Amino acid sequence: MKKFFKTPMKANEFIIKDLELKDIEIARKLHNDKSVLKFLTDPSRVSKIQQSKWFLNLAESSKSFRLIIFEKSSMTFIGIFRIDQLDLKNKSVVIGLDITPKQRGKKFSLKIYHYLLRYIFKMNINRVSLETLETNKIAINLYKKLGFKKEGRLREAIWRDGRFLDCIKFSLLKKEYLDAKNF
Numbered sequence: 001m002k003k004f005f006k007t008p009m010k011a012n013e014f015i016i017k018d019l020e021l022k023d024i025e026i027a028r029k030l031h032n033d034k035s036v037l038k039f040l041t042d043p044s045r046v047s048k049i050q051q052s053k054w055f056l057n058l059a060e061s062s063k064s065f066r067l068i069i070f071e072k073s074s075m076t077f078i079g080i081f082r083i084d085q086l087d088l089k090n091k092s093v094v095i096g097l098d099i100t101p102k103q104r105g106k107k108f109s110l111k112i113y114h115y116l117l118r119y120i121f122k123m124n125i126n127r128v129s130l131e132t133l134e135t136n137k138i139a140i141n142l143y144k145k146l147g148f149k150k151e152g153r154l155r156e157a158i159w160r161d162g163r164f165l166d167c168i169k170f171s172l173l174k175k176e177y178l179d180a181k182n183f
């Protein structure tokens with residue numbers, strides 16, 4: 001199957017690789033962290049069996065990919081980048097990034113997004129989109145800082161802790177990103 005990303009990538013202080021079978025437990029642990037689950041549309045914990053099945057499907061997919069990111073000098077785990085709904089006909093993709101709790105607040109997400117956005121736009125993708133819960137203020141600040149534009153609000157799309165929350169949709173176009181040159 002043709003790969004979208006040419007890995008491993010050496011990006012300044014990071015090594016970025018395809019998620020492999022040996023990495024799925026580290027990815028599951030991050031997914032199941034309370035700070036990540038609370039911002040997902042489905043906040044259920046994932047079991048080892050579910051994770052294995054998910055990985056088998058992922059390995060077969062031509063539209064979804066996962067990258068695992070390490071700090072280069074120490075090989076410390078930093079996070080997982082996701083790319084879904086790769087649509088080469090319409091040149092669009094849905095992305096996302098989770099940073100492991102210990103490594104947050106160090107501007108790693110900004111550096112990783114800038115590196116991978118440049119890569120994605122060079123691959124002739126025109127539109128990148130993502131969505132987040134209205135309560136995820138850190139992610140909303142991050143997406144605005146990267147130049148994403150708010151596209152809309154899925155009103156009361158999520159039932160969480162006894163109340164409905166809106167889901168906010170953002171997108172970024174190649175011309176906007178490259179013209180802004182804020183990387």
Ligand SMILES: CC(C)(COP(=O)(O)OP(=O)(O)OC[C@H]1O[C@@H](n2cnc3c(N)ncnc32)[C@H](O)[C@@H]1OP(=O)(O)O)[C@@H](O)C(=O)NCCC(=O)NCCS
Binds near residue numbers: 096098110132
């Ligand atoms: C969202 C996430 C990827 C951001 O990564 P991070 O390492 O925490 O953030 P960074 O240190 O790279 O900061 C990037 C920007 O995010 C925003 N940000 C980071 N920490 C913040 C905080 N405590 N309060 C408000 N905004 C914050 C800022 O805009 C910041 O840029 P600035 O400091 O130059 O203004 C990370 O917090 C995370 O994985 N959270 C849990 C899972 C999640 O929410 N994933 C996204 C789902 S849509």
